[in-house]
Amino acid sequence: MDFILTTNAITKQYGSYKACNEVSIHVERGDIYGLIGRNGAGKTTLMKMIGGLAHPTSGSFEVRGRNGETTSQMLPKIGILIEAPGLYPNMTAFQNLKTKAIALGIKDDEFLRGLLKEVGLENTAKKKAKQFSLGMKQRLGIAMALVSQPELLILDEPINGLDPQGIAEMRQILHHLSVDRGITILISSHILDELSKVATRFGIIHEGRLLEEASKDELLSRCNERLELRTSDMSRTLDILHTMGFSKLEVADDKIKIFERLNEGGAITVALAKENIMTNEISRKSEELEDYYFQLTGGQKND
């Protein structure tokens, strides 16, 4: 696999508190990798370490296969927008971009105007950053991250606090950057619904630990409608199900989960009874991504 970013048991400890505890994520080139987690789960800390803003207490990370001392050489290829966008409030959007461009030795003003156009800020003229709405600031933050023409973009809660229109615009920008420009994106959010609309791969982080890493398809399949079956002899049940032609099966927590032909529950129990296998439980279940997340983290929904 072509990983652009991997972390190896990366840990950040403040005193006795581990904000990030041996987290190992794997981001493939072209992914939009969604980091899901509550506030304080360790998402920002992880992103800060990858972006070079914080030093890991232990562990390491590789960018395009480079690690150790050579990782810092790859940092210019990472664009970051972590927490609030870092902007000079008394400068215009263009001047903010220009400031970073000078540090990079970029003299092409047209390139900077192109970036502003890409994030929909081409008509802000002499308006200063302090007069921008939150959505505009976030978009300018993304443009700032793009100045270094990064291969990997790290966006920490970019949709936080945006109105529905702002969220839709942000989704469009992310889609454009991923599809049209081929930029790999690592994005965090605690708004699962929105993240599920853009991300292609997910990492679920809770209390500093990575609980699960899965592709969008894998994750959604775990949330899909299914039959859950518990019997007196699970291994023979599996054989019988295979004989009946079921292939989309999963065994977890002493249960067999069946993801196809969901209306054949009756036929299954009859087939099991013929083989003297007792059906202890059979039920049809489905859940939202959010439910799955709460189930995984042992939390509850805030109604």
Place this chain on the structure above:
Amino acid sequence: MIKLIKMNLYRMTHAVSTWVLMACMIAMTLFAFSMNKLVLDDPFNMNLSQGMQDVPTYMTSIDSISSYVQVGMIIMLVGIFVVIFTNAEHKCGFDKNIVGITKSRAKQTIARWISSIIGATALTVVGQGFYIGLSAAFMNDFRWDSAKDFLCVCAVAYLGLVTFVTLFFFFTTLFNSSTGGIVATCFISTGLLALIESLLDKVADKVFSSPAHVPSDFFLDSAFMYLDLNSVAVKGCTFFLILCAAYIVLSLGGSVLLQQKRDIR
């Protein structure tokens, strides 16, 4: 490094605070010049009121340097500039945009320090140039010293300024806030620190009975304020030069170390 310095100068020239401080510096220069002119033009009345004798009725170009840079208010203005400029990047979070693009944080810190010096130099050159210009134009008796002596004094005064800039730069980095930096700056430039130094001097005097050096000799503010710039060209000022070098190395080294170890929040 050059690119980072250019970036810093770009943001410096686009910051409102730079121009406000420049205006303050010019206003302060006018005020300082007016006061000096008042004393020199009418020494009799001023001497009577202050009970002073032998105050010269003319001003030399070296006098104009010492009466300008050795004033706490000018040091304070320069300090405020350094604090605001140094902390601006962190305050608005812009440092997050650039920390990844250079491989060394030491380079970033040194580039910011050099930029602070350039900014402080510009402020002081404008102020000092204006002051000398006013003195030459409007003082009844203004005398130019020899170019060699004048340049020598300028160099020593400039070294003092650079040392103050480095010290204020260190305090701002240490406290990581404008408030902390400005409090430290005011503490040093308004003479509050000098009060503590005089207490330390008295203690040292009692303990060691007239030591060759008292603690205040090693404090930058006292060393600079009491440095006789008029005699620098003749007698030299080796101790002051060594002291400045020590302050610069320690303050800059400390700032670099802090930035390298610290996480960006």
